[in-house]
Amino acid sequence: MKTILIIAGSDSGGGAGIQADIKTAEYFKVFSTTAITAVTAQNSLGVEAVFDLPTDFIQKQLDAITKDFKINAVKIGMLSNKDVIDLTYEFIKDLKIPIILDPVFISKAGSTLMSDENISYLKNIFEFATIITPNLYEAKKLFKTKPNGDFEVIAPCDTVITNIKNGNLSIDKLYYKNGLIKEFKTKFIDSTNLHGTGCSFSTAIAANLALGKNIEEAILLAKNYIYNAIKFAPKLGNGKGPIRHNLNGFMS
Numbered sequence: 198m199k200t201i202l203i204i205a206g207s208d209s210g211g212g213a214g215i216q217a218d219i220k221t222a223e224y225f226k227v228f229s230t231t232a233i234t235a236v237t238a239q240n241s242l243g244v245e246a247v248f249d250l251p252t253d254f255i256q257k258q259l260d261a262i263t264k265d266f267k268i269n270a271v272k273i274g275m276l277s278n279k280d281v282i283d284l285t286y287e288f289i290k291d292l293k294i295p296i297i298l299d300p301v302f303i304s305k306a307g308s309t310l311m312s313d314e315n316i317s318y319l320k321n322i323f324e325f326a327t328i329i330t331p332n333l334y335e336a337k338k339l340f341k342t343k344p345n346g347d348f349e350v351i352a353p354c355d356t357v358i359t360n361i362k363n364g365n366l367s368i369d370k371l372y373y374k375n376g377l378i379k380e381f382k383t384k385f386i387d388s389t390n391l392h393g394t395g396c397s398f399s400t401a402i403a404a405n406l407a408l409g410k411n412i413e414e415a416i417l418l419a420k421n422y423i424y425n426a427i428k429f430a431p432k433l434g435n436g437k438g439p440i441r442h443n444l445n446g447f448m449s
Contacts, residue, residue: 198226198227198228199227199228199269199270199404199407199408200227200228200229200230200266200267200268200269200407201222201227201228201229201230201268201269201270201271201272201400201403201404201407202229202230202231202232202259202262202263202266202268202270202271202272203215203218203219203222203229203230203231203232203271203272203274203400203403204231204232204234204255204259204271204272204273204274204276204285204288205218205231205233205234205272205273205274205275205299205396206233206234206235206236206237206247206274206275206277207233207235207236207237208237208239208393209236209237209238209239209240210239210240210241210392210434210439211439212241212392212393212434212437212438212439212440213392213393213395213396213397213439214237214274214275214393214396215231215233215274217393217396217397217400217439217440217442218231218272218274218396218397218400219231220397220442220443221396221397221400221401221404221422221442222400222403222404223442223443224422224442224443224444224445225401225404225405225408225418225422227269227404227407227408230262230266230268231258231262232255232258232259232262233250233255233258234249234250234255234274234275234276234277234281235247235248235249235250235275235277236248236250240434240436241392241433241434241435241436241437241438241439242434242435242436242437243436247277249277249278249281252280252281252284255281255284256284259288268294269294269295269407269408270294270295270296270297270403270404270406270407271289271292271294271295271296271297271403272297272299272399272400272402272403273285273289273296273297273298273299273322273326274299274301274396274399275301276301276319277311277315278315279314279315279318282315282318282319282321282322283318285322286321286322286325289322289325289326290325292325295327295328295403295406295407296325296326296327297326297327297328297329297330297399297400297402297403297406298322298323298326298328298329298330298354298399299329299330299331299395299396299398299399300316300319300329300330300331300335300339301395301396302315302316302319302335302338303332303334303335303338304334305332305334305360305391305394305395316338320339323352323353323354324353324354325354326354327354327355327406327412328354328355328356328357328402328412329352329354329355329356329357330356330357330359330395330398330399330402331356331358331359332358332359332360332395333358333359333360333361336348336350336356336358339352340352347370347378348370348372350372352372352374353374354374355371355372355373355374355412356371356372356374357369357370357371357372357402357416358370358372359394359395359398360394360395362385364385365384365385366382366383366384366385367382367383367384367385367386367424368380368381368382369381369416369420371412371413371416379413381416381417381420383420383421383424384424386424386427386428388427388430389436389437389438390427390430390431390432390437390438390439390440391427391437391440392436392437392438392439392440393439393440394423394426394427394440397422397423397426397440397442398419398420398422398423399419401415401418401419401422401423402415402416402419405418405419422444423440425441425444425447425448426440426441426442426444427440429441429444429447
């Protein structure tokens with residue numbers, strides 16, 4: 198059984214973060230190990246409190262995992278401060294396995310979750326990532342926009358920009374570091390049940406890379422997974438509800 202390591206924060210509401218990552222990996226029949234960077238008090242209505250775990254304890258989690266498990270891919274999510282970013286940098290810089298970085302610093306609502314200084318530190322990790330998965334707001338912060346609407350993606354790794362709506366289509370664009378661009382399309386679903394889509398998308402890519410899929414295959418499988426997870430969302434909570442992570446019996 199393939200195993201991934203997830204470095205990210207915890208969502209007490211279960212829709213995003215480590216909880217969404219584990220559920221997504223389980224759907225793709227991949228085992229999850231985790232190094233939790235922060236815990237949150239949140240639900241579908243929003244985040245009420247955040248507690249960053251001490252970096253020495255995060256390091257202990259990483260040490261415990263790597264001395265016992267063979268890791269086939271790493272997914273990185275919420276890194277809330279410079280110390281955690283530096284720790285993660287040191288951990289991944291010599292790894293020879295797929296590393297998927299979800300640069301969580303702007304929410305889908307457009308709210309900034311990280312200082313400009315910490316965003317600059319986060320960019321240092323890009324050179325060791327196999328692929329990064331910024332949402333549209335994060336892409337606008339990271340890259341220049343060309344007159345034709347494409348991004349001028351200058352990054353040392355491949356980049357998938359998500360949440361691009363075009364008419365009745367939802368488009369994710371893969372910008373290869375060699376300049377090629379590949380589009381992945383599904384029908385656009387107008388839904389409020391979108392909590393955790395970014396976390397789940399990047400983890401689905403990580404799981405499929407761990408399974409030996411190439412980048413385009415992994416993205417296509419992840420894209421279709423998110424489409425159906427939104428389509429069959431369980432409609433829980435009174436705010437932005439979670440998607441359906443376990444699609445067994447629901448896939449269209």
